[in-house]
Every structure is written in C-alpha cells, then in structure tokens.
Amino acid sequence: MSIPLYLPAVITFIHTADWQLGKPFSRVADEESRARLRQERLDAVRRIGDLARERRAAFVVVAGDLFDSNRPTNRTVSEACDAIASIGVPVHVIPGNHDHAGPGSIWEQDFFLAESRERAPNLKVHLTTNPVDESGCILLPCPLHRRQAASDPCGWIREFDFASLDGRPRILIAHGSTVDFKGEQDEEDLAVQPNFIQLEHLPTSELDYIALGDWHGFAKAGDKAWYAGSHETDRFPKAGQTTGHVAVVRVGRGAAPEVEPVRTGRSRWLVHEETFSGDAGPATLHDLLNQLTQEPGRQWVLLKLSLAGSLGLAAHAELEARLRSWQAALLDLRLDRNVAIEPSDAEIEALVDCPDDPLIGHVARELVARREAGGDDGPIAATALAMLHQLAGGDA
C-alpha cells in the first residue's frame, strides 16, 4: 500500500443510504403520484450532487440499498446511472438487504455492468470486504450477499489486521440494524435478528467513522456510528424522526467525526389523527390541513389521516366532500376512517318525524332501528341513513 505524499488532516464526504431507487410506492393509489415519488428519489440524488459540490465533498458513500430490489428494471438502472454520474465525485456503494449481492443480483447483470461503466464511471460498487483507497481515506466495505445474513456483516473487521493500514482515516461502510439503536431486543433475539451489526464488538478505536444504512431516519447509532437515513422520505416517519437528509461528514484519523444532517428530500409525509366530536369537525380539520400543508404545498404532501369519532349526517356528507377535495390535491391521502355516522337528534327527528313525507319517515325509522340494533347491518343501515339524508335533500 503506497502512502500518498499529501495527507489532508480532515476529509469531507457525504454519507447517505437507502436511496431505494425504483421503489414502486405501491400503497400510493394514484399512478401519477407514484411516478412523481419515484422521480423525486432520482432528483434528490442530483441534489446530493449539488450538496457535494457546495461542500466540496471528496466522495459519497451509499451505505446500502441504492436500489429498491436486487433486480431493478433496466430503466431504473439507467436513470440511476445518470443521476449518480451527475454527482461528479466518486460514489462508493455496498449492496444492502434490498439490493443484496446474492445469486443473479443486479450487480452481476450485464446490463448494469455495461450501463454503469458507460454512464457512471464514478460509481464504485464493493462486493467484497477488501479495503479501498479513496481520496486519502480507507473505506472498509461490508457488503450484504443475502437479504438476511445470519452473521454480523462486519464480523470480518474484528479479525482485520489494522497494522497493515497507515494513518489515513478509516471508514467502515455497513448495512443492517444495531442493538443500541433499536434497544428493544433481548439476548435471545440477537441470535436470530438478520443483518445485525454488533457495534460494541467493533474495534472502534481503529475506526474513524461507521457509515450505516438500513434505518431510514438520520440517527446516531453509537460511538462514531451514524445512520444517514434515506435521502428522500419514503414512508410516514415515526414521531421525532428526521428523514430526507444526508450526513455531511468531516473525518480525520483518530479524531471524533463531525456529522451534519442536511436536508435533501422534498416530499412531506404527514401523519395526522383527528377524532370528531362535533359537526364543526370537518371544517376545523380542513383549516388545519390547509395550515399544515402550506409548505411545501399540497402537491408535495402525503398525508396519513386517521379519522375517528362520530359525525351527524350533514357533517358526514361535508366530510366526504372535503376528503374528495384533499384526495385530489395531495400527493397521496391515506385514510384510516373510523368515523361513525351519528345523526343528531334533530337530523333523526327531521327524517323520522315528517308527517308530510310518511314514506321517508317510515324508512328512516326502520334504518334508525337497524343502526341501533348494531350487528353487521348496523353500519350499512347508517350509510343508508346518510344516503337517504342526502337523497332526500337533507331538508326533509
């Protein structure tokens, strides 16, 4: 191993992971929205390139799951190569669990090999655990060769002869879960948890940064160990989770790394829960959502909306109308609707007690009775009541 003549004390690079290019977003109902979400993941890669140039990063590390599967389509491969090429600096990649280097994987496909050679010469895929020289750093890749590796993918580093390395900063690149991070497993689970990285067993003093992938939020996983998270949010985050970021890392041999999360994602994945208790609920919710989605605009927002409680017939009809509007405007609206139709006494009275319209009154009484009887027919009766309310013009 030759020693470069000039060794900068600190090197800046970008740590990212879990791009999952080609992700289908199958749970998003609208085809156009799905296409936009896929495209956005590519655009976010280009934004990483912008950031790399801005921060003069020497290279980019993608700690696994560049692709959403280990057999992405040719179009995805092609678009990915173009986006990676636009980054301009070397991009070091290890296969993660999604795009693991198992038999028949993308990494050995002729099309990928030809396309990456031709379109993205800066793309460096590491399928072995051989140390790699890069811009004054030593990269120690821990590629995954199967979706679920039973052994610690970083196990080899414990046997590694660090004496053979010089004073350049050492960056371990791995993909998998860590006990410290999840903090929920007991000893028995450890044995069966796949792709499990035992951080506490790593020779941390010999390493300067551990670039992790798999967890989609930005998080510190342990001493010198960070998850960068997905560069563009791809799921509804848990409370307090930072998503859609990359880590700008400044690393030097023997020094604590400086890690800065920088936002690269654009889409917003909002989770909101609402329990209705009065018929003003739909209007209030509408105002609140307007407020929440002001930035970056409704077209970039995916909303997971859980609705509960109960509404009267008119309010329920209003809610339906407003939801139709939001459905059309948002990138995606994922509804968990548990709103009971509870006609107000006045509404019931208006339907039931109408001597001028005896037929409607009779049917309404029957529906109210069935709804109150509950059972399987209860919700149907409630819906029918709401429909009757609507079809009868609501002023019966």
Next chain:
Amino acid sequence: MRLKAATLRNYRMHEELRVEFDPARTVVGGPNESGKSTLVEAIHRALFFRHRSAVDLESIRPRRLTAAPEVVVEFSRRGHEYELHKVFKGPQGSVAKLTDRTTGEQFTGDEADDRLRDLLGVDDVHPSKFRGQWSHLWVWQGMATADPTSADVASDSAKKLRLKLAGGPGRGLGESEHDSATYATIVATHGETYGAKGVVLKSSDLAAARADVDTARQAAADAAATLRDLEQAADAILREEATLAGCSDTLDEAARAIARTDAVLARIEGVERQLEHEKRELKAADDAYATLAQGDAEIRSLDQAIAAVRTSLAPQETDLATLAGHEKRSQEAETQAAAALAQAAAEERTAMTEQDFFETIGRAFGLAARRAQLEKTLGQIAAREAEIARLDSQLRELPTINEKQADELADLERRLGVAKATLDAIATRIEVRSAAETISLGEERLEAGEEKTLTDAADLTIGRGTTIRVTPGGGQTLADVRRTIAEIDGSLASKLTALGVASAAAARETFEHRTTADSLRKQLLATVEELGGEELKAELAQTLSAIEAADAEIARKLPTGRARPADAAAIATAREQVARRHADAAKAFQDAQDGFDAARRAAADATKRRQEAEAAMTASREDLQRLGIRKLALESHHGGDREGRLCERADAKKKAGETVAGLEQSLASLNPTQARADRERLARTVELTEKKAAEARERQATARGRLQQAGSTDLHTAKASADARLELAERRLAEIDRRGRAIDLLRKLFDDRRQAVAEQLAAPLRDKVAEYLDALCGGGSRVEVSLTNDGLAGLKVSRPTADGGSFDFGSLSGGTKEQVAAACRLAMAELLADGDTCLPIVFDDAFTNSDPERIQGVQRVLDLGARRGLQIIVLSCNPQDYGLLGAKAIDLTPGSPTPTGPTPA
C-alpha cells in the same frame, strides 16, 4: 248527489220526455230502441259535457226536427236543489244554465259548466274524455263485463279513490310528492348498480370494483409465484454452494483417511506374503514327516501280512490231499454207475421192440373188422342210389307243372264253368210236352218230352208251316258271356297245350305226382348222406391200404421161425404181458439213469472242491510273493534308519509351525478385515460425494439459468405493487360494496313500505266489495285488489266454495264478471260518496248474462247499495226481472202512460 228528474226535448227520438227518479231505486223499462240508453246518455251529456261541445253532436239531434236537443236535469246535492238546463247547438248558440233553487243562485254559460264541474267533483278533461267521466258510476250498455279497476273503466275514478283512500287527513298513510321524488331518485341510484332481480350490473362501479379485486388478486398471486420461483432459484444456488463446500470437505477428509488406511494395508500385505511363505515351509516339513512315517508303517504292516500268509499255507496243503482222494473215489463210482445204465438201456430196448410187434398185429385185426363193416354199408347205399335213379327217370317223363300253374288252370276251368252257367241261365229252354206235329229246332228234330236249351237265336219249326224264331234274353250280356267263354276257353286250351296236359284235373294230378316223387327222392338222398356216402368209400380205400401196410410190417417183424399169431384173444394176452415187461424195463432204466447222474454229480463236486483248494493255495503263494516284492521296494525307497530320520523331521515340523503362529499373531494385530472395510468405505464415500457434488453443480447451473431467464424485471417491486394494488382494490370494493348494500337496503325498505301501504290502503275497498259479493252469493267472499301509482289493479275474487283458489277478474264467466263488476262499482261509489252520502249509479242493460237465480242476488246487491245511500238506476228491456227490487218502475214503451210510475214510499 241525487238525480231527481230529467226532461229531454228534441233529443234523438225523444221529442219531449220527462222522467222522475226515485231517490233510491228506479227501474227504467222499455223495449229496444225505446230510448232508455238515450235518456241516461242525455243526462250524462248534460252533466259532464261542456255545453258548447260539438262532440257527438250530430248523433243526438232529433231525426225529423231541426230544433236543438235540450236537456233539463234536476238534482240535489248537500241539501241544495239544482236545476241544470242545457241546449246543445255546438260552439254557437248553445245554452247552459244552472240554478240553485235553494239559494236562488243562477249560473249561465261557461260559469254554469265550471260550477257544475265543482259540484260533481270532476276535473277539466279533453272533450274526447267527456264520456269517460264518472265511468265507474255509469255502466254504459256493453261495458258491464269490463274490469272496473282497469284504467279504461276507472282511470279517473280510481285515481280519486286512491287519493281518497290514501290521503285521508290524519291517517298518516300513502306518500307525498317528496316521498315519490326521493323514491324515484333511490330507484335511479339503485339502478346504476343493480339490474332486475337484484343482479349487480356489469357496467356498475360495484362490478368493476369486484373485477378489479379479482384481477389484482390474480396478479398478486402470479407475482408472488414468480418471485418465489426466483427466490427459490437464488436460494438453490446458495444451498448448492453449501452442499459443494460440504462435499469438498468430505473429499479432503476422505483422502487423508485413505492415505492412512493405505499405509496400514501395505504393512498387512508384507506380513501376509511372509506368512504365506512360512506356511508353505510348514507344509513341506509336514509332508516329509508324513511320507516317512507312512512308509515305515506300511513296511511294518507288510511284515505282519507275510507272517500271516505263511502261517495259513500248511493246513491248506493237508486239505488239498484229502480232497484229491475223495475225488478219485467219486470218479470210480461214476464209472460203475455208467455200466449199469448201459445194461438197463439194452433191456428196455428189447422189451419195447416186442411190445411194438404185438401192437402191430393187434392193429391189423382191427383194420380187418372195419373193412367188413364198411363193405356192408356201401351195399345199402348202392340200393338207395338205384331207387333215386328210377325216380329221376320217372320225373323226367312227367310234364313240368308247378302248383301255381295247376291253380291257374283250375281257376280258368272254374271261371269257364261260371261263364257257361251264366249262359245257361240266360238261355231259353224249350221242352216239348207233346208233339202232334213235327217239331224241329233249326235242323234238329225235337220229340215230345225232349228238352232243348237255346243260347242263341234259333228257328223252331212246328209242322210245316209254322216257324218260330226263339231268341234267348239277355241281349248284350249274352254276347259278353259268350265272348268271355270264348276267351277263357282259348286261354285254357293254350295253357293245357303248353303244359301238355288234357285238363286242369290232369294238371293237378301231374303236379301232385311230381311232388310225391320229388319228396321220396329227397328222402333217399338224405339216407345215402346219413350212411356216409362217398366218405365211406374213401375210408374203405384207406383201410385196405392200412391193412396192406400192417401185413408188411408184421411180416418184417415176425421173428424167424415163429408163426404169426392168429388168435385175437391170445394176441391180447400177449400184448398185456409184453407191455408189463416193457414197463418194468423202462423203470429199471430210469433207476440206473438216476444212479449214474448222482455219481457223476458227486464226482464233479469233488473235482471242483479239489480245484478250489488248489486255487486258494496258489493265491496264498502269490500273495506271499507279492508282499515280499512290495516290502523290498519300500525298504529300498525309504532307506535305512527310519526311526532316527523320523525324529529329525518331527523337529523341523514343530519349528515351522511356531514361525507361522508368530506371523499370524502379527497379522491379527494389524486387523486387516477392518482396514480393508475402511478402505472400501472410504472409496465408496469418495464416489458418492463426487456424485453428490456433480448433482449439486447441475442443480446450481439450472438455478442460474432460471435467474438469467428472469431477465431484468424487478420482481420484488412487481410483487409489492401487486399486493398494494390488491389492498387498494379491496378497500375500494369494501367502500363501494358498503354503499351498494346501503342503496339496496334503501330500495328494499321503500319497496316494502310502499307495498305494505298499498295493501293497507286497498283494505276498505276490498272489504266493501266483499260485502256486496256476500249479498250476491252468500258469505265468505274474498277480494284482492291493490292500489297502484295510477289507481287500482289486480282484482281477484275467491269464494269459499271455489276450491279455495282466487280467480283473476278476466278469467270469470260473463255473468259473474258483470255481477262482480257491479259489486265493485257499488263499493267504489259508496267509498267515493263520502260526505255527500249519495251518488247515482246507472246500470244500462248491465246484467244480460246473469241467470234468473242470480238476478235475485243482483237485486239484493242493488238494494244494499240503495240502503247505503246510493241512488240506483237500472235500465232494462226486461224490467220484470227487477220486480222484486222494490223500485220505482218507469216504462218507456211507446204508447205507455207518461213514464212517471208509482213511487214507493
């Protein structure tokens, strides 16, 4: 409303007609064309046609006058008395005047029409529909059997009735316009999803959502299968890699074990080679010792054998001498026996010769006696043969006649006799009783007392001048008889001639004679045969020859000097003696023979025993010689000092055995069986492991091929997409299905309610109709009729007697139809009458199909209507049919008094 009176002027055939109606029951009678229908039509026109209406105007004009038709109707309603006066001239010149006599109010022209409309409670309708007004109350001629609930008959009234039944204030039944509109919307919305019979429409969102779910489910299953296939291929590659690594380890381990085992095997083979050599040495020593020991033992045994043979030789020689002496004596006895035998043989031969001689003489005597006997018998035979010759000569002279021929001749003669008797019977007999004159028959003269029988015509001449032709009777028969006689006679003569006899009797005699002679001849021949005939002659010849031969033999054997004995008795005695002597000689010979045979056997036996003893001794001597030679040979072969050498060889053998035992122990300690089994096992392991590895490589290659074939499709993504699409489709289906079930429920509840209401609303009408039907034909009638949007429908009737079934109105008979229709109309009129409590109801020839019995019922029905406040007006050309109705009768028959009639109290 109640009609009080009507006055018609210049209305069709009525120039001036005034009729006053009973407030309850009026029967208007009159023949056809008497103007009954015109009367009610005029009243109807006045009430319901606008006065300026030109509809049917021409048809109501009077035939002869030019004056305009004019109708005045007086009626009461809700306590008011009205007079309506209309003159029909079409659009121009018509008059309408309505006067409320109670208040004095008067309305004219259109106002009168409008006011009238309000009073009657009818809507403004198109002129063409005028005639349909109050159609339920006005049974026009020919409409009596129409369904009173049908739209044609009751459209207007039924609507009114429906509204009245449904919309009564405070009853809370029926539906509002808003109800109907909402229902229509629900039906339309329901119709977007469901077709007839509740089938989900293919074009509906629900069907599309279901199809989406099915498609998505299939796609998800396909994607899962494809992905599983791919993952299995990838897993297979990894699995086979592990298998190959395992195989490689196994092969390495096996190779090491094989090396170890081969080293042990090399040592084992060295020891085995040495052991083999030593075993050969041991065998050689064994063999050498055994050979010498065996030779020594053999020599010893030869010595013993030689000694034994020598010991046995002396008694053998003694025995031999004894046997030789015995043999010699036996031979001498044999010689003596032979001599005795020769002598006995000679004596026996002499006796035999003598006996033979006497036998020959005896035989010669016998032969002579036989010759005499034969000659006697032959004499008898010759006498019989002479007799036979005589008979033969006699037979030759007799004609040859057999029995048949004799019979034939006899038959012919009999037939001839019969024929002649017949002729004789036919013949005429002439008997000359007296002859005064010469009487001649033909040429023959007949004398007195003479008789003649004529079989043929003949002339009987009496005297000179008298000739009588006599002709026998019979005519043709006579001729036939004569011909028969001639035929038989001819045949008899020819046969007699042929046989050479004179008559049948002669022929019979000849035949019998021949038979007798023939029989005698046969007896003689049999006797000759019995005596022996030719055989005896031959025997005689032989006997003679034998006698000659015997004589010659006797002459030859007769001893010289002896005479031939001639006495038979002496000869017999001599023969017995000679025979006894011969028998004794023969026995003596036999005894001698037996003695000789015994002597000879004894001699032969003695010789044989002597020879056997000699042979035994010779054999012993030969044994001795042979044993001696053998012993010499063995001694020369095994050499001398056999005992010393035997000890040496035993030592060598023991040493070789010890060497072999040592080597065998070494070999056992190396456990060659285990080592070879190990080697075999290891070789097998290698072979199987290599095969397993080859198979694993093959499976791996197949799996790689499958992965390659999968191409560049992202199957994980495809599966995730398919799953998500399925979930979305299911969610969407659940929502649409919920809404579909909701609208279905709404539709059902609306339909059920409307049906129930319709049923409920029609109940008063049903009850009323049933009451009228009960009046018509007894209790228990049941009626079905329901309300529809437009009015009434589904009129059905059932009677307790009619098998419990209900019948559509249309299926009833004409009579029942008009009765049921009347009941219906009365019920409808009663219900519609409402507060006014009265409506007039007109039946114009409405019960023409009803039989007289039913007409009674009809009267009860009409009376019930009247009692309930309806004004019944019946028009009939048979007013007597309604005689028991208790109604005011009006007669429109031309020439009848003014049709006012008596009004019941």
